[in-house]
Amino acid sequence: MRAAIGTLTAITLAMAGDRKISLFTAVDVGRVESGSGLSTGSDAKGAFLSRTYVDVGFTDKMDEHNLISIGIGGIFWNAYSPGGGDPSDKIIKFGPGISQALLEWTPIDNLSVTFGYFPYKYNQSAQNLGEYMFRSEAYPTILYTGGWSLMNDVQYHPVGAKLTWKNSSGTLQQDFGLFIEYFNSPIYDITPASITTWKPSEVFTLGGGLALHRFISPTPGTKDKLTEPFEYYKNFYYPATPSESRYQIPLDNYPGTSSYDLAYAAGTNPNVDSLKQAIFASDGPLLTALYGINSAGEIPLTLDTTAGSGKQGKPARYVTKLKKDIETDISNDGTDAFNAPENAGALPQTISYDLAAVYLMAFFNLDFNALLGLDAGDIGQFKLYGEIAQLGLKNYPLFYTQLEQRRPIMVGFSIPTFGLVDELSVETEYLNNPIVESIASTYDKLDLNPDENFRYKTYNQDNLKWSVHASKSVSKFLTLYTQVANDHIRLKNGFAQPTFVPITNSKGDWYWLLRIQWAI
């Protein structure tokens, strides 16, 4: 609701003095062609994507120094309910919202202060990916795209204040912000930020910023919970656990031993070949005579997980894990690992995370239209742009151990189509994050360890993201958009809670969207 309607490109139709009213409507339809709920195992293929946005904006320049702009509207939306959902999930929902509610004070020509609820975008070229400084978390490492608006919303929607200064030539812009998080959990944390944009000519733009992400927290109870300490063990010894499944020889009237414990083959590490060789060594003549089996490899063996508890055996190993997870494993495995001689003298260490993190960011834009003197209106936008960010300078000894795993990189290219469309942009993103990008750590509990469903798994299927975005103005008021992407889309359930893991989380996942938008 908030923001979808914050991406207005509305043209002002009505003017009465310095008062202007704008109208904006957009209809999004689309479909997930490949995707899944990684937490639930559900198949998201075929999920219908739909939003209808309506907004009425009003801007009043009250005098030469003060401007107020307030937009109100709402969104019709459908809940994502892969399991069928509740009856209330099957209807079109409506949510009222504010697109912006700001007061802008301009005491002098090159200085302005914006206050209230307003959209903020520093990387003007980004069409879907990027804008990492305010659309991310460091611990766990999360990136966001979309939100209430499924497309055309590559910006931040804070409550707060922003001071903008420009030099007299307009080549240098400095923004200082005090931004209150309002939509991503936990809400109300305050981020002081500084963003500098240098645009020496129309050809080239270079920017950079520093954010003290969530450094000020007005909710001490939430902060205390988020930063509570956890105990963990490094190189903790897990004894081997036997399998409780068995191998069976499915031969009719087989007179030999037809059922084998997995341990028979190779200790607790099941090895089918070793087992077959052992069987052939002992019963080879019988097998050859009765069943024509002339080698170990011909012996049919099936794994019967219904024999015993069905547990697979595990070899002895050393792990680095949270104590609470070790206790869970021990409970499941039935071992007495804490009293194993290998763990004698092992002491837990303590770790405490914090959502607060120092962010660094840089972006650039190289405009070939300006460089080569090509009219964007004739051939379309032609530019190369990109962004890189460091989400958190601090490494923790567990999970968040390397800077490069929190360093997203985006490169985009706007390709001229010579009138076919107005803008066609291809963006790609790389983040070498081995942890599944689940927001459960703050949306389902206040525990900054990675989502327990994926906590110790290395997952690189989602390291590379991409997005294709295009727009075409049909008339002064009517514009068509499309977006095809494998990005960080998280769909909302009936409680407006997003899926913890992006729907597109594997290499082959993607969705498409079409938007028809009219604005006056």
Place this chain on the structure above:
Amino acid sequence: MAAAAYGLDLSAEDLGVSAYMDNGRFQTSDSLLTGEIISRTGAKWLIEKEVDEAWSVSAQIHLFFWRNQAVDKELFHVAGVKFDSDLRGYLSWKRDAQFFKGGVYNFKYNPDSKDLGEYLLRSTAYPTILESMQGKDLMEPSFSRVLGAQYGLNYEYFRTLGLAYFEQFNTPVYDASLAYFATVGPSRAEVGLGIAYPRFLHFGDRKDVTPLDPSLEPYIDNKDLGKNEIKISLRGRVDLAAYLEMSEPFGVYAEAALLGLKNDTLLYKNMNERMPLMIGMDIPTFGILSALTLELEYFKNPYLERKYGKSDNNGRAYSVLPNIDDYASPPRKTSDDMRWSATIIRSLNRWFDLKVRLANNHMRLVSWNEDYVTGEPYTKRGSDWLCLIRLEYHN
């Protein structure tokens, strides 16, 4: 944008807009409630237009982000930001001394009260409960939301008003109520009397009396409490600023009410336990502030003003009995008898206002499902208080 509908010409010049950011916090002796955050960001569009010499119309749209009582800080659907909206619209007419107003609007009979007071409509007698800051705009001067109509006469030394409305806020909603007000004296020093007959008509499903203990049902029936909820109020004001020709607010006002004329022999034995008293004062600050108002309330209600939940709470949702734990030995609470509220307003410039409220009042927050957790005011002891700060800007 010029629009002509039903003969009414509207343009952007007729549009008033405002936005606000509310941030606040409760400081209470209850460890579960202290630190609870109040947060709202809202935007309003308002049109007030005179149709002709007699008729005028008004419509307001109010959209806001808000936070409910965060009973579980770990779950996003509980602790996250919510969206809500509010609409107001009314038609008014005025000719000579007569005036009429009808629609969905905020009714206010005590022109001075900021937070406390307005007892006649913002209360129930059985169970005995007062309201404050319960609307969708937490800083709007105390009012009652009505769907109804009023007709009155305004003379220099006598003013009278009759109101018929349907309940909009407290369950069961849509019950019909009547109220009448008469005020004598010049507006700068007036005394007003009000009488209300609430909920004299019921619409829709209603469980009149479903107490916890079935044995109490005959008792309630015999006492007929639900049908005798007549309320009376008396108020007065002296506008000292008008007498002293001062430009800033300076005056004293007071209000008292009797909530329910009928006593019983068990739970509502004393009338003075249903008799809230309030005194308020607009204090001049000689330009330091735009307005400073202090209000003080005394209400000797022995119960904790616990409202029933909107959900069917074991069948006691609409009982006339107080919502207490033990009917055999009703409590005699006194810790919440005295309440206070301070409202401070400072206009930073023509378009930007700072408003602050410090109070120990009757504010209740609902949980994520829009129902009350306990139904009690957050502040219920002498040392409990809340702070709410609003930054508001408007054209």
